Amino acid sequence: MTDSSAEASDSSNFIRDIIDADLAAGKIDTIVTRFPPEPNGYLHIGHAKSICLNFGIARDYNGYCNLRFDDTNPEKEEQEYIDSIRRDVQWLGFEWHSNPFASDYFGQLYDFAIDLIKQGKAYVDSQSADDIRANRGTLTEPGSKSPYRDRSVEENLQLFEAMKNDEYADGEHVLRAKIDMNSPNIKMRDPVLYRIRHVTHHNTGDDWCIYPLYDFTHGLSDSIEGVTHSLCTLEFEDHRPLYDWILDNLETPSRPVQTEFARLQLEYSLTSKRKLNALVTEGHVSGWDDPRMLTISGMRRRGFTPESIVNFCDMIGITKKNSTIEMGVLETALRDDLNARALRRMAVINPLKVVIENYPEDQEEFFDGANHPQKPELGTREVPFSREIYIERDDFMEDAPRKFFRLSPGREVRLRFAYYITCKEVIKNAAGEIESLICTYDPASRGGSSPDGRKVKGTIHWVSASHAVDATVNLYDRLFTMPNPGAAADFHQALNPESRVVMNNAKFEPAIELTDNAIAYQFERLGYFISDYDSTSDQPIFNRTMTLRDSWAKIEQSQKIG
RNA sequence: UGGGCCGUCGCCAAGUGGUAAGGCACCAGGUUUUGAUCCUGGCAUUCGUUGGUUCGAAUCCAGCCGGCCCAGCCA
Numbered sequence: 096m097t098d099s100s101a102e103a104s105d106s107s108n109f110i111r112d113i114i115d116a117d118l119a120a121g122k123i124d125t126i127v128t129r130f131p132p133e134p135n136g137y138l139h140i141g142h143a144k145s146i147c148l149n150f151g152i153a154r155d156y157n158g159y160c161n162l163r164f165d166d167t168n169p170e171k172e173e174q175e176y177i178d179s180i181r182r183d184v185q186w187l188g189f190e191w192h193s194n195p196f197a198s199d200y201f202g203q204l205y206d207f208a209i210d211l212i213k214q215g216k217a218y219v220d221s222q223s224a225d226d227i228r229a230n231r232g233t234l235t236e237p238g239s240k241s242p243y244r245d246r247s248v249e250e251n252l253q254l255f256e257a258m259k260n261d262e263y264a265d266g267e268h269v270l271r272a273k274i275d276m277n278s279p280n281i282k283m284r285d286p287v288l289y290r291i292r293h294v295t296h297h298n299t300g301d302d303w304c305i306y307p308l309y310d311f312t313h314g315l316s317d318s319i320e321g322v323t324h325s326l327c328t329l330e331f332e333d334h335r336p337l338y339d340w341i342l343d344n345l346e347t348p349s350r351p352v353q354t355e356f357a358r359l360q361l362e363y364s365l366t367s368k369r370k371l372n373a374l375v376t377e378g379h380v381s382g383w384d385d386p387r388m389l390t391i392s393g394m395r396r397r398g399f400t401p402e403s404i405v406n407f408c409d410m411i412g413i414t415k416k417n418s419t420i421e422m423g424v425l426e427t428a429l430r431d432d433l434n435a436r437a438l439r440r441m442a443v444i445n446p447l448k449v450v451i452e453n454y455p456e457d458q459e460e461f462f463d464g465a466n467h468p469q470k471p472e473l474g475t476r477e478v479p480f481s482r483e484i485y486i487e488r489d490d491f492m493e494d495a496p497r498k499f500f501r502l503s504p505g506r507e508v509r510l511r512f513a514y515y516i517t518c519k520e521v522i523k524n525a526a527g528e529i530e531s532l533i534c535t536y537d538p539a540s541r542g543g544s545s546p547d548g549r550k551v552k553g554t555i556h557w558v559s560a561s562h563a564v565d566a567t568v569n570l571y572d573r574l575f576t577m578p579n580p581g582a583a584a585d586f587h588q589a590l591n592p593e594s595r596v597v598m599n600n601a602k603f604e605p606a607i608e609l610t611d612n613a614i615a616y617q618f619e620r621l622g623y624f625i626s627d628y629d630s631t632s633d634q635p636i637f638n639r640t641m642t643l644r645d646s647w648a649k650i651e652q653s654q655k656i657g
Numbered sequence: 658u659g660g661g662c663c664g665u666c667g668c669c670a671a672g673u674g675g676u677a678a679g680g681c682a683c684c685a686g687g688u689u690u691u692g693a694u695c696c697u698g699g700c701a702u703u704c705g706u707u708g709g710u711u712c713g714a715a716u717c718c719a720g721c722c723g724g725c726c727c728a729g730c731c732a
Contacts, residue, residue, distance in 0.1 A: 279660040290730035543690045619691045647692040
């Protein structure tokens with residue numbers, strides 16, 4: 096569970112079976128994969144699945160994986176995204192062999208296009224975009240040939256060069272593959288290979304005014320890099336014949352094979368770039384790294400560990416079946432990892448003051464609290480105790496049912512690590528709201544057990560009032576109330592209005608590092624927490640990464656219903 | 658109704674002709690100074706469906722049903 100994120104997984108899948116077969120047949124000896132994001136947005140949990148697949152295979156087969164930026168559309172790509180993608184891949188624990196841009200290959204790609212033209216397998220089309228669309232046919236009707244389809248090789252060569260030499264405006268011409276306008280696969284009806292775009296490219300600047308499209312670029316880039324297994328999502332299945340056509344009609348350095356797998360779909364979440372972007376720009380979240388976002392950067396800020404994400408990806412598997420993963424799977428992967436590593440501390444999020452009337456007014460003492468109940472090697476910390484403490488308001492109930500194992504008038508409860516206390520009196524304000532509790536403690540129960548061996552069912556957490564550190568805590572819940580917000584007519588209506596609840600009167604025990612975002616804590620009985628990027632010693636801010644499993648809440652819930 | 662792909666427990670997922678792994682969830686117990694963790698046990702006579710081949714089928718064949726993807730000069 097605490098293994099490094101880049102550890103080998105024992106999970107097999109149909110893609111690994113293909114690789115095993117290729118290896119056994121002697122087709123290849125070094126496995127090469129690539130993760131090819133377009134730098135036009137932030138990476139999310141869906142990308143993590145692909146990253147784990149591609150980098151995981153390369154690692155397990157002693158091959159290598161490239162991080163290639165598929166940057167053939169200069170209108171949407173930015174340095175900000177490049178930086179974040181690199182950071183996220185590394186944070187997940189993976190190392191790329193090389194990190195090229197598809198745009199690094201523009202020169203070679205241009206030469207390949209010339210080759211196709213010379214073979215009579217590509218032509219310059221001068222129809223408008225609308226005409227091209229109209230002539231493409233429909234799902235059930237074949238397309239019709241462009242009037243420019245039979246231009247001579249010489250004319251095509253001259254026109255394409257002129258396109259490259261900035262002699263035309265955007266949209267005046269395109270380069271198309273000459274395949275089959277009658278193909279039942281629409282992708283094969285003379286797909287566009289190059290378009291004119293007078294836009295400055297983040298990597299090539301103004302060197303080019305023609306840009307290749309994905310289908311022309313991808314397989315050739317794979318081939319140039321020696322990629323053996325080009326893994327992509329299901330919606331590219333129709334592109335595979337075109338991927339193959341490009342490689343089969345050109346003399347390429349190597350012959351990669353494309354295989355498709357199902358993209359990740361997670362309940363109560365969105366991975367559409369457009370909708371994610373809307374959440375950010377419309378202000379429903381604070382940014383791409385808002386802790387509620389299932390972007391890698393959001394999850395990092397929320398307190399996910401890379402290991403938990405990698406383990407999640409192992410748990411869900413790789414298939415060709417469209418499926419939707421329940422949130423519980425992600426939550427379990429997270430809790431498993433955090434449970435193993437998080438240091439235990441006590442914090443009170445919604446405080447209720449308790450005065451222990453028989454405890455000496457100016458006395459204080461310190462208890463040793465284990466940093467981890469199952470890992471004594473992680474040591475202990477000192478937990479201060481005094482006459483006035485805070486407990487969680489939820490841990491007190493005036494009229495408590497029998498199964499409520501916490502504090503209520505006349506009942507005794509254990510303060511974790513400290514003493515047994517009994518509630519003697521409830522102090523209320525004029526409005527009838529509970530203001531504080533008067534309790535007594537049993538000095539003989541020091542450490543949390545009494546010599547007479549009497550049983551105390553409940554143990555609650557607490558913080559000494561005079562030693563407490565004031566803090567703000569963000570409680571996060573799922574961003575959407577519907578299992579499939581992406582299917583809603585308007586995903587805004589699925590937004591959870593209580594996805595973030597700010598508790599700004601929290602009380603921490605002193606032994607909590609306020610600004611180290613790398614330390615995962617478990618606040619006992621409350622969940623896993625981590626300091627936010629904005630946290631300072633003066634104004635501590637913590638994010639609740641995930642609650643603990645709560646079977647009491649489940650019982651309460653069923654009692655209300657039943 | 659053109660083409661491509663998919664259909665094994667509530668959600669994932671092994672299985673590749675020899676008689677249904679595992680995980681999550683759920684249920685029932687046990688341990689516990691976190692109603693956490695941990696441990697034990699339970700949880701598909703059945704693999705979308707109907708026929709066929711076979712001594713034997715989730716696995717092979719045929720039909721049917723259901724779902725997803727494709728008509729950007731996006732990726």
